[in-house]
Structure formats: structure tokens, C-alpha cells
Amino acid sequence: MSMPKRQLGANGPMVGAIGFGCMSFAGFFGEADDETSLETLAAVEAAGIDFWDTANLYGMGRSERIVGQYLKESGADVTLATKVGIIPGPPRAFSNEEDYIRSELESSLKKLNRDKVELYYIHRRQQELPVETVAETMGKLIEEGLIDAWGLSEVAPSTIRRAHSVVPVTAVQNEYSLWTRQPELGVIQTCEELDITFVPFSPVARGALGVADLDPSTFDDSDFRKVNPRFMGQNWLENMGYIRAFREFAETKGVSTPALALAWVLHQGDHLIPIPGTRTKEHLADWAHAGEIGLSEDDLWEIEQILPAGWAAGDRYSDQQMVGVERYC
Secondary structure, three states: OOOOEEEOOOOOOEEEOOOEEOHHHHOEOEOOOHHHHHHHHHHHHHOOOOEEEOOOOOOOOHHHHHHHHHHHHHOOOOEEEEEEOEEOOOOOEEOOOHHHHHHHHHHHHHHHOOOOEOEEEEOOOOOOOOHHHHHHHHHHHHHOOOEOOEEEEOOOHHHHHHHHOOOOOOEEEEEOEOOEOHHHHOHHHHHHHHOOEEEEEOOOHHHOOOOOOOOHHHOOOOOHHHHOHHHOHHHHHHHHHHHHHHHHHHHHHOOOHHHHHHHHHHOOOOOEOOEOOOOOHHHHHHHOOHHHOOOOHHHHHHHHHHOOOOOOOOOOOOHHHHOOOOOOO
16 A cells, blocks of 8 residues: 655654554543554554654553554654643643653653654643743754654644744644544644644544544543433434445445545645554454545535535533533634
């Protein structure tokens, strides 16, 4: 399989146009099995996906340990991103203080079996700490060779500009898909203007735009989606009507639903590198080829008629899940 390449930031490496998110290895979307996760990473590598994303928060280090084990055993050459900034609690809190960042980075590097990571994100902002101060901290880590570049997650355009003016930001990661399009109201444009890569996470709508209908009643209690408004009650019933219509269109194109959803994201700009995730190599096969799918103007128009901006019923997060996310419109 030939994976198209895109540049990470203004001066970063060329990586596959589709990255991989490792959040699900920690059990956020149902029970996960470490051996299955390692098999999935082997399939990810084989598919030419060489930009991997994890976080210290995912399973309290479980995801990082799995990635680190695979890298040690396989010798895979990947561009690696991890994150810092969320203290899970309860109650959930946030820290972007230099001492905390350094301590967590040291812990992450040990789990990842790395001397450095190519990209280090602030997972959530600590609002009472100026982002300019945070940028200075990340700049020190770059100078010391502990990270190659830094990024921000779930932030507003104003934050991006302030941070970038101190130490250039390489990537910004926010949720973006056919059912979550808020980044179109400023983040995507700001990233393009400043030559920053925009990294959409959950680009296939947390599995909603999968090959088959989901049944939220079967979700484990630990499943992130269990209390997510879009998967609940009447909201889900309404959303399924749109999803099935989109699936029918994908069938007419001869592609899977998640592959078409991912292809749509890729067509929103060359500076986008989405990071879908999965727990299994079987689901990976459903969308790994999305970078090869061409979409005409007529296709894009048809998709817009089926899934117009704002079609999803329910918020993308519950009130508890929304804590720490910057709102700007």
C-alpha cells in the first residue's frame, strides 16, 4: 500500500498523510487487549502509517507502554507524539508548569523507550498560566534535545497565535470530522496561515461513521461514549438516519464508510494529518487506504447535502468531558 506524504509543520519531517491515534489501546472505547494492540501496531506499520499519537493520560501510561514495547521489539521508524497537561483526579485538573511538564516527559520517555519525542503537545491549557510562559518551557525542551517540536490540543485560534509568536508551534490537535466541524470557524485557517499542521482526532466520529451501525446500549461502562450526548437516546436515533444515508453514498462510490469520512477530512487541506484510531487490525483495514481515494467537486457537494455542517444532534462532549476545552465561538 502506498501512503501519500505530508509535511509535519513548517520544518518537520514528511510523514504519512494519515497518522494513528493510540487512545483506544487504553480501553477508552471498550475493553482492550495488549497483545491485540501490538498486532494492530504491526498492521499500522505495514500500512505505511508512520506518525503515531499517544498521551501520558491514556490508561495512565498503558498506551505509552504498549507503543514503547512495540518500538523496542520491532525497531519501527516512526514520528512519535505524546501529550502532557491533564491531571485526571478526581477532580480533573490541569498543569502546564515547567516542573510538572519535565517530570511527565521523563516518565513518558521511559515508557516509550525513547531519548526524545518528535512532537510534544500541551493536552489542555492551564488557563491561569500565560501560554507564552508555556511556550518558553517547550522551547527549552527543544533546545535540550528532549523534543523536536511542540503542539497544542483543543485550543482557540487566539491561543495558537499567542503561543506561536514566542516559540513556533508545529501542530494543533482538535476534534474534527464530518460531525464535528467547529475548527472550520478559525482553527484550520489559523494553522494554514501560520504554516502549522492541523491534526484532526476522531476523524471518523468516534466510530459512528464505521462500516456498521453502533449500538450504544452495548457500550461498556468504561466506554468514553457511554455518557457522550451524541450517542444517547433521541440524539442517537436522529444521528443514525444521517449516518445510514452517508453509508449508502459510500457504497455507491465502492468504498467503506470510514474510508470516505477520512478521505473527506484529507480533502479539507494539505496541512491536515488526521489520526484515526482502532483497537484491531481488521478495523484498520477498513480505512487505511483512504489517502488513495479521490473526491471530485461533485462528490464533495453530495457529501455536504447528506451531512451538512451542524447535522449531528447532541454536543460532542458531556459537560464533564468538556472541562478544559477552549471555547471560542
